[in-house]
Amino acid sequence: MPISRRAFMKAGGLALVSLGADPLFLDRAAYALRSAGGAASGGKTLVCLFQRGAVDGLSMIVPAGDSWYWQERQRIALAKEQLVPLDGMFALHPRLASLKPLWDRHSLAIVHAVGSPSTSRSHFDAQDYMESGTPDVKNTPDGWANRYCTHAAEHANTPFRAVAFGPQLPRTLAGSAPSLAIDDLRTFGMRAAQASGEQKLTRAFEELYQGAATGLVASSSAETFEAIKMLKTANPTAITPGNGATYGKGKLATSLQQVAQLIKADLGVEIAFVDVGGWDTHVNQGSDQGQLATRLDELAGALAAFTTDLGERMRDVVVITMSEFGRTVKENGTSGTDHGHGTAMMIMGGNVRGGKVYGRWPGLAPEQRYEGRDLAITTDFRAVFSEVLQGHLGPASMAQVFPGFDQPAAVGMFG
Amino acid sequence: MNQLIAVLGMAVLAGAPLPAQTPMTSIDSARHVLNRLAYGATPGEIESVAHDGVLKWIDRQLGYSDPHDPALADVERNFDVLRVSMLDMQQMLQNNQARIARAQAQGDSAARQRMLDELRTDQLGNRRSLQSLIAQLPAVTTVRAVESDHQLDEVLVDFWTNHFNVFINKGQDRAYFADYLETTIRGHALGKFEDLLVATAKSPAMLFYLDNAESVADGSDQRALQRGRGRGGIGSQPAFGRRRGRFPNPRGGVYPGGVDPVAMARVRQAAQQRAPRGLNENYARELMELHTLGVDGGYTQPDVINVARILTGWGIDRRDASYTFRDAVHDKLPKVVLGEKFAAGHGEDEGMRLLKMLANNPATMHHVSAQLCARFVNDAPPDGCIDDAVRAWLKSGGEIRAVVRAIIRSPDFWAPANVQSKVKTPLEFVVSAVRAVNALTDSTPRLAQRVAQLGEPLFQHQTPDGYGERQEDWVNSGALLARMNFAVQLASGRMPGVTVDLDRVVPVTDDHAALVAAIDHAVLGGAMTGNTRQTILKELADVPDPHIARALAIGLAIGGPEFQRQ
Numbered sequence: 001m002p003i004s005r006r007a008f009m010k011a012g013g014l015a016l017v018s019l020g021a022d023p024l025f026l027d028r029a030a031y032a033l034r035s036a037g038g039a040a041s042g043g044k045t046l047v048c049l050f051q052r053g054a055v056d057g058l059s060m061i062v063p064a065g066d067s068w069y070w071q072e073r074q075r076i077a078l079a080k081e082q083l084v085p086l087d088g089m090f091a092l093h094p095r096l097a098s099l100k101p102l103w104d105r106h107s108l109a110i111v112h113a114v115g116s117p118s119t120s121r122s123h124f125d126a127q128d129y130m131e132s133g134t135p136d137v138k139n140t141p142d143g144w145a146n147r148y149c150t151h152a153a154e155h156a157n158t159p160f161r162a163v164a165f166g167p168q169l170p171r172t173l174a175g176s177a178p179s180l181a182i183d184d185l186r187t188f189g190m191r192a193a194q195a196s197g198e199q200k201l202t203r204a205f206e207e208l209y210q211g212a213a214t215g216l217v218a219s220s221s222a223e224t225f226e227a228i229k230m231l232k233t234a235n236p237t238a239i240t241p242g243n244g245a246t247y248g249k250g251k252l253a254t255s256l257q258q259v260a261q262l263i264k265a266d267l268g269v270e271i272a273f274v275d276v277g278g279w280d281t282h283v284n285q286g287s288d289q290g291q292l293a294t295r296l297d298e299l300a301g302a303l304a305a306f307t308t309d310l311g312e313r314m315r316d317v318v319v320i321t322m323s324e325f326g327r328t329v330k331e332n333g334t335s336g337t338d339h340g341h342g343t344a345m346m347i348m349g350g351n352v353r354g355g356k357v358y359g360r361w362p363g364l365a366p367e368q369r370y371e372g373r374d375l376a377i378t379t380d381f382r383a384v385f386s387e388v389l390q391g392h393l394g395p396a397s398m399a400q401v402f403p404g405f406d407q408p409a410a411v412g413m414f415g
Numbered sequence: 416m417n418q419l420i421a422v423l424g425m426a427v428l429a430g431a432p433l434p435a436q437t438p439m440t441s442i443d444s445a446r447h448v449l450n451r452l453a454y455g456a457t458p459g460e461i462e463s464v465a466h467d468g469v470l471k472w473i474d475r476q477l478g479y480s481d482p483h484d485p486a487l488a489d490v491e492r493n494f495d496v497l498r499v500s501m502l503d504m505q506q507m508l509q510n511n512q513a514r515i516a517r518a519q520a521q522g523d524s525a526a527r528q529r530m531l532d533e534l535r536t537d538q539l540g541n542r543r544s545l546q547s548l549i550a551q552l553p554a555v556t557t558v559r560a561v562e563s564d565h566q567l568d569e570v571l572v573d574f575w576t577n578h579f580n581v582f583i584n585k586g587q588d589r590a591y592f593a594d595y596l597e598t599t600i601r602g603h604a605l606g607k608f609e610d611l612l613v614a615t616a617k618s619p620a621m622l623f624y625l626d627n628a629e630s631v632a633d634g635s636d637q638r639a640l641q642r643g644r645g646r647g648g649i650g651s652q653p654a655f656g657r658r659r660g661r662f663p664n665p666r667g668g669v670y671p672g673g674v675d676p677v678a679m680a681r682v683r684q685a686a687q688q689r690a691p692r693g694l695n696e697n698y699a700r701e702l703m704e705l706h707t708l709g710v711d712g713g714y715t716q717p718d719v720i721n722v723a724r725i726l727t728g729w730g731i732d733r734r735d736a737s738y739t740f741r742d743a744v745h746d747k748l749p750k751v752v753l754g755e756k757f758a759a760g761h762g763e764d765e766g767m768r769l770l771k772m773l774a775n776n777p778a779t780m781h782h783v784s785a786q787l788c789a790r791f792v793n794d795a796p797p798d799g800c801i802d803d804a805v806r807a808w809l810k811s812g813g814e815i816r817a818v819v820r821a822i823i824r825s826p827d828f829w830a831p832a833n834v835q836s837k838v839k840t841p842l843e844f845v846v847s848a849v850r851a852v853n854a855l856t857d858s859t860p861r862l863a864q865r866v867a868q869l870g871e872p873l874f875q876h877q878t879p880d881g882y883g884e885r886q887e888d889w890v891n892s893g894a895l896l897a898r899m900n901f902a903v904q905l906a907s908g909r910m911p912g913v914t915v916d917l918d919r920v921v922p923v924t925d926d927h928a929a930l931v932a933a934i935d936h937a938v939l940g941g942a943m944t945g946n947t948r949q950t951i952l953k954e955l956a957d958v959p960d961p962h963i964a965r966a967l968a969i970g971l972a973i974g975g976p977e978f979q980r981q
Contacts, residue, residue, distance in 0.1 A: 122626075122697070124582070124877045138880070139710050141887075159892070168870050169891050181893035188893070191900050204954045204971055205899050211946030213976035216890045217838060221976070224892035283519045334519070 044316050044350070044393050045263050047256075047272045047306075048145065048172065051299075051323035052127065053280035057343030058329065058364075058375065059292055060096065061110050061357070065089035068364035072330040076337070078287050086110075090357050094288050095296040098304040102348050106355040107307075107314065109413050113342040113359050114379040115325055121339040123280070126324035130381060131171035133402050142175025144382075144401055145271050148389055149177035151396040158268030159223040159230070165255035165274050172273055178223050185237050185258045189228050202228060236261035245309035252276045253302040260309045263317060270393065279323060282336040307348065318350035318392045320384070326375050329364050341374035345384060350392045351414055358411050379411060387411050439829065441465040445472070446940040447834050450981035451791055452476060452823070453566030455847025458920050458937040473823055477816055482568035482601050490562060493858035495543055496551040496593050501619065501736040504590040507545040511538070549589055552596060553863035553873035558856045560846040571815070572604045573842065574790050576874070577881030578783070579615045579706060581624040583874040588620050590736065592874060595620035608783065608813040609774035612706060616770055617738040619731045625698035625879060628730040630723055632746035633693045694746075699723035701879045707773040709782030714753060721750040725757060725765045780808040784818060786884070791822050793833045794885040800827035835942065835980045838886035841869035843981060844898055848905055848973050851938045853919040861912030869897050895979075902974030906966045923965050927955045930965060934972050942977045 059076070062083055063069050070077050083091035084100050090112065092100060102108035118135035120126050129135040133144030149162050162179040164170050173179040182188050190201040202225070209221035231237075239261045247253040255274045262269045278295045285292045299321075307314055326343030342362075348354065362368050362376040370376040382402045389396060391414025398407055439447070445465040449456040452473065456464075464472045491497055511534065518530035538546035560569045576596065583592040599618040603611035615621045622628040699722035703714045728745030731738065740763040749759040755772060757765050773779060784804035788796030800822050807814075807821030822828060839847060845866045849856065856862055863873060870889065876882050883889070901910075908915045917923075921933040931951050935943035951971050958964040972978060 128878055138704070138878075167868060167893065169893075174887075176887070179891065181891050183893060189896065190903070192903070200954065201899070201903060204950060205974060207950040207953075208947055208971060208975040211950060212944040213979075215838075216886045217895070217976055217979055220890045220892055221895050224895050227892060283516075284522065 043266075043268075045259075045269050045272060045318075046388060046393055047259055047274065047317065047319040049303075049319060049321045050127075050131075050170070050172070050273070050275050051279050051321060052123075052275055052277045053323075054123065054126075054325045054327060054339060055279040055323040055343055056281060056285065056292060056327040056337050057112065057323075058326070059285070059287075060093055060296065061086075061112055061344040061346075062091045062093060063089060063112070063361065063364065064091045066361075066364045068329065068366075072364070074331070075335050076285050076287050076331045082288050087357060089361065093293070093296050095293050096300045098300045099346070099348075102307060103355055107352065108346060108348045109352045109354045109356055109358060110344055110346055111358045111379055111384050111411060111413070112344045113362050113375055113377055114345050114381055114384060115342045115377040116381055117377065121325065121341075123324060123339075128171060130322060130324050133382060133385065134404060135382075137404070140403075143170070143172040144385060145172045145273065146175030146177050146179060147401045148393070148396055149173075149179070149271065150175065151400055159227040160262060160267040160269045162271045163259075163262065163269055163273070165258065165272070170273055170275065173271070178219065180223065180227055182258075184254070185231065185261065188231065230267060234265040234267055236265035236267065239264050241305065241309040243308050243311045245305045247305045247309075248298065248301045250298055250302075252298055253305065256302045256306040257309070260306055263310065263313065281327070282332070282338060283334040285331075285336040303348070310349075314349040316350065318352060318388060319346075319348050320388055321346045322381065328373050329369055329375060330373065341370040342377040343375070345381070347384070347388060347413060352391075353413055358413055380405070380408065383408055383411055384413075387413055391415055438831070439834070441469060442941065443834070444469045444829070446942070447829070448473060448823075449566075449940075450835075450847075451828075451837075452570060454560050454569065454843060455850050455981070456940055457850045457853055461940045476565070476567035477820055479565045479568055479605070482563075482565055482572055482604055484559075484563040484565045487559060487563055490558060490858070491555065494551045494555040496548040497555065497597065499543075499548060499593065501591055501594040504545060504548065504593060505587070505733065505736045507548075508587065508590040511545060545589065548593070549583065550860040550863075551858075552583070552593060553866065554858065554860040556596075556873055557842070557846060557863045557866060558858070560842065561849050561854075561856050567819075568605060570790075571819070572601055574787070575600050575604050575611065577876070577884075578786065579611075579621065580876050580879050580881030581620045581874070582877045585624055585877075587623045587731075591618070591620035591623060594618075596874070605815055608779075608808075608815055608818075609771055611815070612774045613767070613770050615706070616702070616726075616729065616766070619736060619738060621698070622729060622731050622738065625701055626695045627698035627723075627726055630695035630698070630727055631693060631744035632724065632727045694720065694723050694727065696720060696723045699726060703773065705879055705881075707779040707782070708776060709778055709785075712776070712778035712782060718752050721752045721757075722769060724748070724750050725752065725769050728763065729766055774813060777805075780805045780813075784808060784822075787818065788822055788827075789884045791819070792825070792827050793836055797827045797830075797833075800825035803827075835977075837981050838889055838979055839981050840882065840884075840889055841866050841871035841894070841898075842873065844979065845869065845901065847981070848902060848978070849913055851920075851973060851978075852905060852915055852917065852969065854905070854910075854913040854915045856913050859912055862910075863912075865901060865910070865912070869901065870894050898979065899974035902972075902978075903967075903970035906970035906973060908966070917962075917965055917969065920969065921965065923961045925961050927952055927964065927968075930955070930961075931968055934968050938969060938972050939977050943972070944977065947972070947975055947977060 058069060059078070062078060064080065064083055064085070065088060078093065082094045084094060084097045085091045086103060090110070099108055116126060116129055116135045118126060118129050120129070128138065131143050132140040133147070134140040145162060159178065159180055162173050162177065164173050164179060164181050165183070166181065167183045169179055169181040190198050190205065192198045192201055206225040209218065209225070213221050237258070241247060241257065241260070247257045252274065259269070259272045259274065262272070276299065281292050284290060287293070303319065306319070310317055322345055323343050325339060325341055327337035327340040329340070332338050359379040362378050364375065366372055368376060382405045386398045386402060386407060387410060389401065390398070398405070442461060442465045445461045446456065448469055449460060449464060514530065514534050518527045518534070521527035521530065538544040541547060560573070563569050579600065581588055581592060581595055583589060595618050599614045599620070603614045696719050700719045702722060703712060703719065704710045708714055724746040728741045729738070730741050742762055745762055747759055750757040750765070752769060753776070757768070781801065785796055785801050787804060788800045792800050803821045803825040804818050807817045811817035827833060845862065849862070866873060871882055904910050905913070905915060906917070921930065921937050924930050931948055935941055935948065951968050954971065955964045955968060958967060
């Protein structure tokens, strides 16, 4: 009988008695899940990387075979000889070159001309729609990843099932299934001048909340103290990068390193969420140098370090990048690009059938564009998310995760 | 019904036990109103409100004509942002944008970085820079919530700020938000809902935030647009170099002729990019979905389009940073909204009629009353208090005070199931904690930054729905830990932005039992559970220093579960 942890806690201890079930989660503080069959999800992890600000998909994954790319981007197009060719049509931005080995090993798939059917070019609305998973519906209370976690809630036997790195829970993970928001693993816990003080405060607050908290505060605080204990036992921040991987500086690299640490500590992370901003390149976007190149450098560096670090373990891990929309085909008057429509996503790891660019290419000729200016969308982002969830994490009701979305033909990245 | 109110009122006033269903003492009632209608009690305040009469306190709170507490005049003098005009802030914003444009024009060079660094240093180092002024808004809001005697007004201002949410960091809104908060919201928070609605509809902040300033009649030709612009239309810019003297060069010089050509090119470019293409439904939709009728308020997509058409022409005159109606881009055809016909050719009056119609629609009364009840009664507000509020709305013609009074008089407000039933928002938690220890605030943004760290950066909610009112919006692991750490830091006197003197809370003593009882009384208003008392006593057992023991006990009480609720 699937019953959410949160509903359990809300109902209070009596519910346990009446169900005759053991309150397993109440005293599982000291165990860490075993990767070999311990985690009910099969030990699989999905890492969602949100590129906030609308990444220029045409610079990230360059449609080098489409002459309109060169025609419309006299100042910001990349030089042909700098491109990292993928197939006859597409090439990687040179600053993404460190991801090419993944492509060659068929571990990196790309979906191009992907995005939301919403016509909004507002960052706020479009991010909201992509996170809620319901384009053009503003009053959806929860995020798509949270709805996935409410499905099969009986598997929710670790507070680390859904973790967001940041001070707030992103919309993607908001909802009734428990999720952790962790800004930095190294400072997650009580702070005091001395370690003994930290222990004393942690113990005291845990007793206070166990004894007197009710409702959501009770369940969330129970998860919090359990997470603190599991972190203390597993000590993931002591795990050093494997396979000689080196993470760069910056928030993205730190967050991805900590995701890898949680995975390697077998804490049962099923969905991890990481934000990376700075993609709103209206002015002086640059080509092989400049703003966008700097961001891509950071992105590729962190992803390359992450995949190297996890090594063989990447079989159980899929990383997907996403962004609220793409940017105009034509460069603007300030050597940048404005808000557009379709963009590109990268999917790496797990059983993804990589080494291929998925999705029908709509073409960049003016009459092929969306509203005459933007890359048209031929793949709905929900089709990609659905396939990643089912192909990697396991079957679930997509009608529940993406209500109102009629699943189209498979993109074909898995299975 | 009236009898029940009378009985309730008498009981509360006299401190006598209330009817069997609501066994609240006058102390309980005082604690409840200070939690819900104010930002929590200061030490001793519960007793004094109970002593003077809870209803008397409520009447006084409902009786203020203005959210501004005159006693705060000295404190408010520390916040320059309260005395800068919207036009001046718009000028500062444009100067900053021009500097950024000049820096960007340097390409990917060291010069560009240096110019951007200079701008950042100028902004951070100057109390009167746009960035510093903007940072004062959450700060003054937090300080007012702590210090003001007009507590219910401050609570209502917070409510309306979220109901009519504007994201302060969206483009021009950095210049418009201060006036929006001070004039539009605070100036109308206690009046008629209809007036508040019209004020928000005409505010440059809302016009920019929800894009109505960009919305023009489909088919408005470019010449009409240009004419519209000439009279302060969409893209009209204050003429640099003429309005405020010459355009200053950041390095101290002045461009020949007063105009920086690169900046002007950038501004023209931006104006072209902004050039409206047609109807924008953004405001029309949120006006009905969020501000008035509610998502199930019975409107259709054609209604949204027609509302947007009616409001074409409602825009911003950037020459004086004010609302303007531009007839040239107004849709001149007839429209129908919710079955009501709007005859062609009535210009701005169509919009005024529409706003009045929406403000007084029964769906609006129900939707807004339910939200007020969610704030004051329960996350899931009972029908009874909503009905009471709607009746008062009808009777008073939408007087906000009358509606709030009806909610407070509703039996649901006093029902035991609704007492201590709501989780505090980060703002409520931080402010009530500071009040509970009688701490003194300063005029820096540091306390407001803690509110932001707990998850509620004021005025920075990006989407138009504003910050939520339900516990699901605020309770998560990181947030709870942050609250516990905040409490410990505050009680130990290590909180930047506030000065804490625990002697103003409870006296220092070696008698732990007496200490914890005094803290229960002063900080939790007697709501401490037995478990909390025992846990704190146990933790105090190995703390010999009575000052450290007092700080630890207060930190645990504020960081503990009782204090998270109101």
